[in-house]
Amino acid sequence: MKNNIVENPKIILIGSVNSSRKTLEKLLEHQLNVVAVLGLHPEAATNVSGYFDLKDLSESNGIAFQYFTKVNDTEIVDFVQSKNPDLVFAVGFSQIIREELLAIPKYGLIGYHPTRLPEGRGRGALAWIILGKVQGAASFFKMDEGMDSGSIWSQENYEVNDNDDATSVIHQILKAIDKALDAVLPNLKKGIFMTTPQDESKATYLGKRNPEDGIIDWKQSAASIHQLIRATTKPLPGAYTYLGTKKLVIWNASISEIKNHLGVAGRIVIADAAQGIHIQTGEGLLKIENIEGIEIDTLKVGNTLGFNFEKEYFKLSERIATIENQLKNGNQ
Known part of the structure; x- marks a missing residue:
């Protein structure tokens, strides 16, 4: 599926973790026209694994930067609208982007997922990959209304062995992002944006892990x-x-x-x-x-x-019985 877009499109990146950082670095390396970056505010990142503050990297490269706590807030939507982007990259954050924000970029949003889509849609993918339940890949896709269901733009596999853990797999993911973006960013700069629909018959879904x-x-x-x-x-x-x-x-x-x-x-x-x-x-x-x-x-x-x-139940029962006896004796 070939989408004709403008050459060197205006891009906004939204993200909060190391995969967001790596994506921004690749966009800069290929001299794409990044007009703004939205980064998760540190105060909202307490429970975010692998958090990366994008502010310094953005501003040191002369890119307008805006923190967000809730990506669909009015001031964030207004900020994105003011930049009139052709594409928005939404990489490395778990909030659902609502229709008002989805409709702003002229040619849509590019999402990212660390499995070989359509296998392994959903959350908690890193743990499931190491547990051997799903194939890992750096998958970039054009977002639609579904969960990780949009047509594939670029995809690069990575392997996990019996010695890998969450830390080492994250390093492999970042290397795969490198390769996946190197394969498509030169064409994107020329206005060439080609995607392939996912095979819905092969879609699998990952349950949330707590x-x-x-x-x-x-x-x-x-x-x-x-x-x-x-x-x-x-x-x-x-x-x-x-x-x-x-x-x-x-x-x-x-x-x-x-x-x-x-x-x-x-x-x-x-x-x-x-x-x-x-x-x-x-x-x-x-x-x-x-x-x-x-x-x-x-x-x-x-x-x-x-x-x-x-x-522990019997220990607790004994403690309760002791307290009850003490209270009973104290009341006599």
Whole structure:
């Protein structure tokens, strides 16, 4: 599908993370006509993984910059309208763009998604990619009213192996964005904008992931738990467990090569300076390498990780019974 547009079109970029930064850098590298940038305000970025403030990069290149908190607010719509853009790049933020803003650019909006569309539409894609549920790709597409459903402008695959985690995959994504944009930006500058419709019969959708989905089930295999840790490590919220009622976040671990120990799932079976901390799982041992919430050298053989709801229920019942007895005796 070929769309004839003006040469060196006027472009606005909207974004909030490293993929937004990389896209802006590529637009500048190819000397596209970027007339303005909208960046998420730092005060609204508390829970944004991989946040990047676009203000300095924009202004150092002489580009008009405007912070936003809610992208559909009237002042933001008015700012975009005042720049009379031909295209808007919406890369790296989760807010839904409403019709009033969608209608402003003459030739539409270009969106971005880190899976090989039409596979893996939706949110939480990074974790799902590392969990092996969807193919990763830097996909740029012309946005329509659907969820990540517009026709594809450029697409570059990247691979994820058993050693990759959220941090390393983000680096691969940025490299894929480089290649995907290098393939199309020279033509865009000439006014050539070609897209290919997605095959709806192959569309799949990713369910939203929440921080609590990072809880570790020690009855799963060491390989499965290791994959969860890799899929949720920084800049994501992390995989976590409990020691008693204390929450522990495990940022890095490896599948142990030790085969001659056996214990209860979740229990530490080895803990020394030479060998490190090894925890029994449902299949194999997991070696903990980076943990938050406790000093790693205070973990001991016999400590059991994981929240035992039955055990805690009975503890709570006993506490309630004690308090009730105290109150009863105090009233006599």
